[in-house]
Amino acid sequence: MLAVTAAIALPILLIKSPTETTQGFSGTYWNVTGVTYAGNGTRGTALNQLAAPTGLFITSNDTLYISDSGNWRVVAYLPNAASGSIVAGTGVGGTSLTRLASSGIRYISVEANENIYISDTYNERVVRWASGGSTGVIVAGNGTGGSSLNQLDYPYGLWVDSSLNVFVSEYQNYRITKWVPGASVGVVVAGISGSSGSTTNLLSGPTGLYYDEANQNLYISNTGSTNTVMKWRVGDSNGTIVAGLAGSSGSSSSQLNTPTGIILDQWQNIYVNDRANSRIQLFCNGSSTGVTIAGNGAGGSSLSSPYDIKLDSQYNLYVVENTAHRVTKFAKL
Template identity: 60%
Template structure:
């Protein structure tokens, strides 16, 4: 067991989705990437190697196809070679970061095709384009936030808009020699979480090995986890983190990819606690890619290299 702030998790996980063997049947996954759990505890999975998105109803042993055809492509009913993260709104509309197609697509609940809501579909640095989109979040006004991994920025796209507005970063990548000393830039922003009430973006910076909090429109961010410009495996370090989520107390859960673990940083602490993966006596992770919590604070991890989603139960 791992305990923190009165909460316990079982460090021995169970396979919640997928079989652990790469495959294309509806009970299998292939290199899963982003996961999202909605308010009804329905799990949505970007099944990257199968060019599709699945949803798993609570307790189900098989997924339901909700986006994509299973064949890579750029048509609006298809997903490309590198889907990243996802977001599901209160109406179960699905937003998918379709990286190789340089766009965010929205699949209305039950639709057989998507609608482009961010990006021109061509990679670039102009504000009508995205380049390697990773994270996606949607606020209550249907504004779409996109973290652009190789543009080192987060852009906001208004409903129906064709041009994004930079709301974090946008000053280029952190220079290598200054990677630990520059707070006005992002470095390979990946997964993100948006606190709409406070207008704060929580952004994973994969290359600089940190999580930052960035007020929308501010000129600088604040490091909340990791040591900028340094990687390591001790409790204060991260190594190529890729995703995060927050709970209702603003504790931060990080998919610490190269360290093969999930780190919890309690609100206000720069010292992490390993709650799943390497460093515990529980279930090993192969390539932890995405992390999510359900309504009971059970922890779910997209284990990209093991073709499964693992659930670590809160005790």
């Protein structure tokens, strides 16, 4: 793998664990030096290259699925592989169900049988691509942008739960919709369709999405003017801000600027892809102050338009760098 920075590895943070008391923490932290893990940093169509990647999903066996948006495909990288394989799309953009949008796709989700769900953003739909299949099937939206409940408008974040319900963050409709298997219409489960704002009953350009199924809580990145991450229990009419200051973008430890991808670990710590600040922020459970664990401010390392983040089974951190055409790994120490 290729080194991304020459920063010295330092212990960054002590993460809260289930056995934590007020006097102690569990000792987990990351190397601040990243390595190129997927792609080679040069835009291209070869299977060891990526082009403007956006979304990322890591399975339980640590296979990486990557939205290779600029190549109109999804590629899979087995652990430590030097190149990927095409698992969805043809490498040619289009509107047919054998192709993905010419102007780009966003986030992806992969269920237990390794069927792939894709936010086919500019085609205004979510498609399911069966493992080993050569075509997609529409599971949300109807391929035309709009605010009716049979439509999507700029689908972005995506989560598929254990019952194969599909949750979609709609950037332009300011809402999260849930689509049960086989449904032709969705149900709004967070936000108010067509209304954007910074109050706790509204969303603003929602992108990143994480579903804590056990507690029925959605975690949502507000990428618009609000610049927050919200926790929203499915069925409630309001959410709660858990990271960022509503309506205040910035680079302080309590602020975010264009947050996109988000994840949680088993201790409910929140990891945020703070895109416009070119950094990854970690907010320990219950804390409104973030700590930079990768990117600007972390040992001098830098990220190039980070878009999405995931953790593997060993808590190594992976970051999609959109304009560097790669996925970068920050090893857990």
